[in-house]
Amino acid sequence: MNEKHLYLPEIKYNLQMECISVFDMLKIGVGPSSSHTLGPWRAAEQWIKELKATNDFSSIEHISVDLYGSLSLTGKGHATDLAVMLGLSGKDPERVPINSIAQTIAEINDTQQLNFNGELIIPFNPKKDITFDKTFLPFHANGMTLTAKAGKKTHSSTFYSIGGGFVVKEDSYDHNDNIDIQNNFPFPIQKANELITHCTNTQKSISEIVLENERSLRSNKAIDFELERIWNTMLECMYIGCHTEGILPGGLNVRRRAFDMHKNLKGKLPYKNPQEWMETIRQTEVKFRQIFKWVSCFALAVNEVNASLGRVVTAPTNGSSGVIPSVLMYYLVIENHKAEFNQIKQFLLVAGEIGSIFKKGATISAAMGGCQAEIGVSSAMAAGALCELLGGSPEQVMIAAEIAMEHHLGLTCDPVGGLVQVPCIERNSMGAIKAITAAELALETNPEHAKVPLDKVVDTMWETAQNMNTIYKETSEGGLAVRVNLSDC
Numbered sequence: 001m002n003e004k005h006l007y008l009p010e011i012k013y014n015l016q017m018e019c020i021s022v023f024d025m026l027k028i029g030v031g032p033s034s035s036h037t038l039g040p041w042r043a044a045e046q047w048i049k050e051l052k053a054t055n056d057f058s059s060i061e062h063i064s065v066d067l068y069g070s071l072s073l074t075g076k077g078h079a080t081d082l083a084v085m086l087g088l089s090g091k092d093p094e095r096v097p098i099n100s101i102a103q104t105i106a107e108i109n110d111t112q113q114l115n116f117n118g119e120l121i122i123p124f125n126p127k128k129d130i131t132f133d134k135t136f137l138p139f140h141a142n143g144m145t146l147t148a149k150a151g152k153k154t155h156s157s158t159f160y161s162i163g164g165g166f167v168v169k170e171d172s173y174d175h176n177d178n179i180d181i182q183n184n185f186p187f188p189i190q191k192a193n194e195l196i197t198h199c200t201n202t203q204k205s206i207s208e209i210v211l212e213n214e215r216s217l218r219s220n221k222a223i224d225f226e227l228e229r230i231w232n233t234m235l236e237c238m239y240i241g242c243h244t245e246g247i248l249p250g251g252l253n254v255r256r257r258a259f260d261m262h263k264n265l266k267g268k269l270p271y272k273n274p275q276e277w278m279e280t281i282r283q284t285e286v287k288f289r290q291i292f293k294w295v296s297c298f299a300l301a302v303n304e305v306n307a308s309l310g311r312v313v314t315a316p317t318n319g320s321s322g323v324i325p326s327v328l329m330y331y332l333v334i335e336n337h338k339a340e341f342n343q344i345k346q347f348l349l350v351a352g353e354i355g356s357i358f359k360k361g362a363t364i365s366a367a368m369g370g371c372q373a374e375i376g377v378s379s380a381m382a383a384g385a386l387c388e389l390l391g392g393s394p395e396q397v398m399i400a401a402e403i404a405m406e407h408h409l410g411l412t413c414d415p416v417g418g419l420v421q422v423p424c425i426e427r428n429s430m431g432a433i434k435a436i437t438a439a440e441l442a443l444e445t446n447p448e449h450a451k452v453p454l455d456k457v458v459d460t461m462w463e464t465a466q467n468m469n470t471i472y473k474e475t476s477e478g479g480l481a482v483r484v485n486l487s488d489c
Contacts (some may be wrong), residue, residue: 008202019185020359021217022210022352023226025291025381026167026324028233029093029307030086030101032420035318035365035474036071036078036143039161044087046167047157048117059150061121063088063114064129068143069136070367070467071161073475077250077418079309085143090118099310117174138354139170141473163365163373164316165357181328187215190360192398192454195353206384206394224345231344232274234302234325235314239274240310241301241338248307250419253484257324258301265294265385281333291334295436296429303425316355316364319371320378322428324351327382327435331389343389349380350388353400354375361455362462366413366474371424375431376408376461382435388440395450400442402454404435409457412472414479417486 029038051057052312065084067075075081082105086096088106108114113120114124116207137143140160147156160168187198187209198209214223234324242262269280302322315324328347332339355364359376365367380401387400408431416422 003402010146019188019213019217020356022214022356023230024166025314025316025352026123026230026348027163028095028230029165029314029318029330030083030096030098031309031312031318031321032081032346033078033080033319034165034314035161035367036075038093038165038318039163039167040067040080040144040159040313041069041083041087041093041164043144043159043161043167044084044146044264045158045220048088048090048204049124049429050157051148054155055182056148056150056153056155057117060116060120060148061151062129062149063116063122063124064131064147065134065139066131066145066147066385068145070141070474071144072132072134072229074278074415074418074434078414078420078474081299082309084130085126087113087125087388088124089115092449098309101309102459104132121175131318137472138296140168140365141386141470142365161365164314164359165362166359184216186216187213189213189225189353189357192357192458193399196394196398197358197391205347205399206353206388207346207382210353212457213457214349216388218320224341227345227348228309228341230313230348231328231341233311233316234328235274235278237312237321238298238301238303239277239308241305241394242277242297248304248421250307250417252417252421253309253421254421254425256304258304260296261293261300265290265297265352266281276334280328282337283345285335290438291330292433294433295326295330298329299323299432300425302326303420303428307419307421307425313349316359316381319366319424320374320428320431322377323378323431323435324348324382324385324427326428326432327386330432330436331386331462335390339389347385347389350397351385354381354384354397357454358405358458358461361458363465368473369461370411370438370468370472371413371473372408372411372461373465374413375427376405376411378402378428379431379435380409382432383442386435386439390439390443392439392443395447395449396442398433399445400439400448400449402450402452402457403438403441403460404431405435405457406452407438410468412468412479413474414472414486415474415476415483418476420479422484477488 143160145158241258245259267284271277299322310320383402383404386399387397
């Protein structure tokens with residue numbers, strides 16, 4: 001394998017995406033990976049739409065899937081093959097009953113048949129019809145080609161999963177470096193300094209600017225409905241993780257830790273659901289040394305659910321999905337017991353916008369940038385959002401995001417066994433703690449004395465990503481992935 005692959009910055013992939021919504025950055029899906037699970041799942045859905053447009057759908061006799069690069073190298077551990085089969089079966093990752101997934105996969109394996117989009121039964125042997133090819137395609141590390149045969153006709157499409165559940169096709173994008181990026185938002189934002197300029201000119205907070213942009217896409221009612229749905233999914237995920245014990249699937253025999261941590265931390269007040277659970281934690285007298293234990297417990301809980309193909313919110317990815325909910329939960333149960341939906345909304349709006357700045361200027365794909373692109377970005381998102389809730393100015397919010405990312409620069413992605421478990425689960429805890437620390441440091445910082453602008457850190461992150469050896473980019477061919485003996489697990 002080549003030491004590194006030269007790809008265009010991800011901003012080039014988004015030239016046709018005139019604006020990135022908060023709901024693009026925070027998406028509900030199934031674990032364990034947004035780029036290796038949710039992305040391929042969405043690619044299968046998109047391909048089905050293409051086939052429907054050809055009017056050959058009902059004539060399809062055979063389907064094959066080729067997974068390339070990082071999708072191949074860690075695809076088994078990231079359940080890429082399962083995600084593709086679920087997508088081809090017409091299942092919706094946002095709403096499919098989690099307890100039905102295993103049954104669907106078992107039926108395909110047992111019958112050697114696929115109920116294509118829930119409409120057409122065709123022969124399908126996962127062991128033969130899904131190919132894992134370690135070759136890296138030139139456009140992106142996460143490539144996949146889906147091919148269908150209908151009589152003498154062949155329909156083939158290549159998709160790229162570029163992180164956070166985003167899926168693109170190479171031929172849909174112009175690679176001209178001189179194209180002006182157009183944006184239909186009332187406050188177009190490509191860089192952090194542009195966001196600060198909008199705040200200065202309008203005397204609005206960052207969350208208010210982001211809300212105005214979202215209002216150009218959907219109604220206030222729709223915004224509130226979706227943000228509440230996202231938060232409820234996060235809360236339910238933490239709840240499930242804190243109340244589920246046992247061993248995570250995949251063969252590493254990783255024991256769930258959130259259950260025991262929660263058992264040792266929770267008080268004796270009764271509760272029946274996630275909302276009541278949150279209220280009992282608010283009423284629990286939390287000692288100083290327990291604060292970060294609670295934060296770690298929340299983060300571990302989310303990513304243990306993610307590792308077991310549970311439902312999570314990409315924030316901005318599945319592998320980093322525990323940072324933002326755990327930091328928000330910290331604010332709700334530790335910092336401000338009176339906080340309600342308005343504060344949750346504010347937090348998510350700021351977090352989503354910071355994530356989009358990283359996506360436009362660098363990457364949120366570990367296969368492109370290592371774990372700095374996932375945990376680093378999620379920590380920056382959470383730090384900035386928490387800073388605004390704690391009273392920070394727009395400039396201090398940017399400082400918080402910068403501090404959080406600065407101390408994740410160069411973080412590699414080296415999942416043991418190709419699973420999103422070791423070291424991924426613990427890294428969410430560390431990212432959450434760093435986010436809280438970064439927010440507190442930013443609040444004590446005079447913006448006039450800040451030395452490193454957020455935009456410089458975004459540029460540095462992308463440069464670091466380009467210079468990082470490929471074996472440290474979600475391939476399981478370097479770092480802990482090759483130092484840990486799986487036979488001992």
